Amino acid sequence: MSTTKIKVTDLRSAVELLKTIPGQLIETNEQVNPHAELSGVYRHVGAGGTVKRPTQSGPAMMFNNVKGHEEARVIIGLLASRERVGLLLDTKPERLGFLLNDAANNPIAPVTISNDKARAQEVVHYADEPGFDIRKLIPAPTNTEEDAGPYITMGMCYASDSETGDSDVTIHRLCLQSKDEMSMYFVPGRHLEVFREKAEKHGKPLPISISIGVDPAIEIGACFEPPTTPLGFNELSIAGAIRKEAVELVSCLTIDEKAIANAEYVIEGELIPNVRVREDQNTNTGKAMPEFPGYTGPAVAELPLIKVKAVTHRKNPIMQTVIGPSEEHVNMAGIPTEASILQMVEKAMPGKLLNVYAHSSGGGKYMAVLQFKKSQPSDEGRQRQAALLAFSAFSELKHVIIVDEDVDPFDSNDVMWALNTRYQGDVDTVFIPGVRCHPLDPSQTPAYSPSIQEKGISCKVIFDCTVPFHLKGEFKRAEFKEVDPSRFAPELFNK
Structure with missing residues (x-):
């Protein structure tokens, strides 16, 4: 079965590729509520990972009829299968760590294109316009009924060091708190946290863009961590190496920062210095959202706040989301981990x-x-x-x-x-x-x-x-005759 006809450069081409491969994508026109129901459905379809059973590995799923969002669709589970990640990155599943290791060693820096060529800016909504409300513009789901609020879970957060000019992309949990505010959770040691702390030390806001719905190579590459990608290393260059073509960025419209030019959505905003917000201030559940270990993370009492300046998007945008404990997180976090281990041990x-x-x-x-x-x-x-x-x-x-x-x-x-x-x-x-x-x-x-x-x-x-x-000779596995099984079961082996 050939999967080389469609070149993956963004989310839409990734979806088109999966449509050509049986069992990798399903769609539904049944109306779904983004509040808990959407994730509740996908738990059964293909979440896998550390999600509470019953769950399973399965296809990605596109919801074409999202309650309250007539023009948008939501895709979930794009990377929730190692086989599917291999298809999207054009390599065998068991070689993904090696692909990422090679990409990290041969980075290709991103480039900037003009605004008129950026599909991410086909439609523009400014925060100072009447009726602006990020919660109505972006169909961000809640994973469970206890969540602190709607979360953006697959946002490529891009910011720069105010002192060195170095830029980086990482993924953080972002909770929609009001019509133009989001909280941002930082695990200690992330590069953007260093950038934020430097800006805050000088009493300055940190410009930040959040690109949603991008090339899967960007989503996987963004999950590298030190020491493989030290401070100052832009992980977008790993995605460039995977595709052998630079990632295209575009200048934001309201802040001094770049965003991914072919993203489905871009949120432009600023991390406000010395302002903190309680993560569950709108629900008072004490819970944040389900995290990768399989438990719902506790809501954090004080989190940095992003003030949204604008939302831009493609026409008829596709919102991409993930269930925190799903196999999708396993692949996004795990494959770069494999690459990092391979790199360090191979050197030694x-x-x-x-x-x-x-x-x-x-x-x-x-x-x-x-x-x-x-x-x-x-x-x-x-x-x-x-x-x-x-x-x-x-x-x-x-x-x-x-x-x-x-x-x-x-x-x-x-x-x-x-x-x-x-x-x-x-x-x-x-x-x-x-x-x-x-x-x-x-x-x-x-x-x-x-x-x-x-x-x-x-x-x-x-x-x-x-x-x-010295005991290897005593632990040999039973040897079976080498045969061609396709002669006897062609329906299983001639695919």
Whole structure:
């Protein structure tokens, strides 16, 4: 089946590609309420990830009839399947980490085009116009009925360092708070937080654009983190490398910043210095929204505030959204994590790490499975060194499972087989207590264990499920005759 006819350059071409591949996209004209119902539907269709069961992996879904938004559609689950990400980035699913690693090593900087060529500015709404209300312009869903409000979950937030001029793109949770205000949640250490703090120190607002509905290569590339992409590295250049063509930006109309020129929506605004807002001020639920570990995050008492200056969009725009704990988050966060681990370990011990999978159960952040090859006696112990490097490559990683070259890291049953037949808990477990991880893990609090000093501190663990080198000959898997199964079951293998 050929999937090379349609070149993916934006969200619409990505959708057109998926339409040509059976089982990758479904549409509905049934009216859906963006408040909790839309995500409730997709939970059953294809959310997967750490979403509460019942859920499953399935197609992306386009809602063509969104209550209160006659001219807009909403797509969800575009990246909620590793196979689909491979189709959209034109590579095999098991090679995605390698593709991202190569792109990070060969970046192509974005370019700026003129405003008259920017499809993202086909329709313009200024915040000082009568009747302006971002909540009516953008069909941002709530994932659950407890959410603090409608959330933009797939917004490419773009801002620049006021001192150096360096720019960066990241994804943050953005809650619509009023007709022209949004709260913005920062996990400590994100680059845009550094930019915001610098501007606030001088009492100045930070111009910021939020581009929604873009090329999937941008969405995946935006999720890289240090040390692979240090402060000053513009992740849009990774998307450029994936496509072998620079990402096109356009100057915003009301702020001194750029936005993604072919986005479906662009929100232009400013992060206001020394102003904070309670995330759930409109609902008082104490909840924010479902996050990648599978739990609803608590509402934050004080968050920075974005004052919206304008909303621009394409004609008949498509809003893109994601369920926080879904497989979509696993892929967006996990594939760059895999690339970062591959890069760091390859530098230290070339050819030993065969592959990495940032496992779905960890939301793409907490767990990685490393496929490691021991070729000689001196390789014994290097597998654990690789695990330590993985923790250095991605600081939010909590658990690493190491398997041999004959175990498929992407097959959870195969990994569990290795855990059950090549692992002894008292000799193959390495504990690394008291290390900073990620604040959204509810087990990482002093209330959970007195050994935990403060929220976000964790005990990182290595599960070494590799056979000791001197015993490899005694752990050979049963060998089956090599045959061509398509002769006997062509309907399964001749696709």
